Amino acid sequence: MNRILFEPEEIHAGTVTFDGVRAAHVMDVLHGSVGQILKTGVLDGAIGISEITAVRATGNAENPWEVSVRCAHDAESPRPWVDLVLAPPRPRALKRLLPQLASLGVGKIVLVGAEKVEKAFWGAQLLKPEIYRPLLVDGLMQAGTTAVPVVRCEKNFRRYAEKRLAEEFAGCDKVVGHPEEGCAGANPQFGTNCSTVGGARLVVAIGPEGGWTDDEVALLEDKGFRRHSLGRRILKTDTATIAILAQLMGVYDEV
Numbered sequence: 001m002n003r004i005l006f007e008p009e010e011i012h013a014g015t016v017t018f019d020g021v022r023a024a025h026v027m028d029v030l031h032g033s034v035g036q037i038l039k040t041g042v043l044d045g046a047i048g049i050s051e052i053t054a055v056r057a058t059g060n061a062e063n064p065w066e067v068s069v070r071c072a073h074d075a076e077s078p079r080p081w082v083d084l085v086l087a088p089p090r091p092r093a094l095k096r097l098l099p100q101l102a103s104l105g106v107g108k109i110v111l112v113g114a115e116k117v118e119k120a121f122w123g124a125q126l127l128k129p130e131i132y133r134p135l136l137v138d139g140l141m142q143a144g145t146t147a148v149p150v151v152r153c154e155k156n157f158r159r160y161a162e163k164r165l166a167e168e169f170a171g172c173d174k175v176v177g178h179p180e181e182g183c184a185g186a187n188p189q190f191g192t193n194c195s196t197v198g199g200a201r202l203v204v205a206i207g208p209e210g211g212w213t214d215d216e217v218a219l220l221e222d223k224g225f226r227r228h229s230l231g232r233r234i235l236k237t238d239t240a241t242i243a244i245l246a247q248l249m250g251v252y253d254e255v
Contacts, residue, residue, distance in 0.1 A: 001025045003039045003047065003144040005137060006071075011042065015070050016050070019058065023065040027055070032067060041073060041146045043137065048073035077146040080107025081201065081252050082245065083169065087114035087157070087208035089237040091124040097238040098132055102139030104245050106149050107201075110168075113155040116210040122155055157216065166223045169203045173252075176205040176225040177244050178217055179234050202252045206241045 004026065010016050026032040034052050041047035050069035058066055084101065088094050088111045101109060113122070125131055129151075136149055154160035205212075205220055211234065212220070217227070230243055 001029075001141040003041050003141055004050070005041050005043050005141050005146060008042055008045060011071060014072075015053070015068060017054075017066060017068040019063050019066045023063075023067045026052070026067050027065045038069060039144065040069065040071060041077060041144075043140070043146055044148055045077070045146055046073040047075050047077045047144070047146060078105065080147050080149070081105045082248065083108040083110070083172070083201065083203040084241070085110045085112055085165070085203060085205040086241065087112055087117050087206065087212070087237070088121055089209055090118070091121065091126045093236065093238050095126055095135060097241060098135040099139030099142065100238075100242060101245075102136040102149055103143040104242070104249065105143070105145070106245070107147060108150045109152070110160075111151065111153045112157040112160060114157045114208050114216055115213050116208040122153065127153060158219065161216075161219050161223060171200065172203045173200045174203050174205070174220075174223070174225040175228050175244075175248075176212070176217060176220045177207065177229070177240055178212060178227050179229055179232060179240075202248060204241075204244060204248070206237060206244065209237055 001022070004018075004022050006016050006018070010018065026038065030036070030038070032038070032052055032055060034055060036052045038050045038052065039047075040050040048071065050071045052067060053070050054068040056066040056068075058064055082105060084106050086109055089097070098109075111127075113119075132151060133148070136151075140146060140148065154164075205225055207216070221227070228244070230240065230247075235243065
């Protein structure tokens, strides 16, 4: 945790008392003591610092510490720079991926039912907010930012792409990841077609483990997405997602 984050309702008159994994990190990793200054923030809010005002040993082996702090949050957190249309991998892989997406600055994650997405995925426990939200928060605490990604499911990809996708991301630069030799441009800043960089937000479409079908790629292109490839290797969804976002981060996260 590079920044301890609090839910807005945890803060009362500028103070917070917390336990659990956050308190354990403060005490076991940061060696917290009264008067120590911590980097903190409010989920979907400001960032700043907090001063430890009290530390209490609970006597509970599973939850041994309780920490109280006085907060001063007055700086704006970095905002998301990219949205993601994602044909999800299996739940285990998605569970690993979600914290990284939050860390990298993804603002919206639209999970879509592309042709090669396993139908059983939509019944996964991971899709419940009480399951996936803590994973996103973990990623935010790693990155030191506060904007919690919005997650939404669109089980019918074709219906979504034909009726809502273009309107939802109007004005955005649009890129579809697709493995194809010779597709990537020579410029490492995401090919040679980055003509609209300069303030526009980005949306990236990443396909399932088996890739988008030709019809799905054609539909995305019809909605204004342009292809980009990392080469001819067929990558797993989580690998391709991180690789493409990392490549684009230096271009779009600074505008």
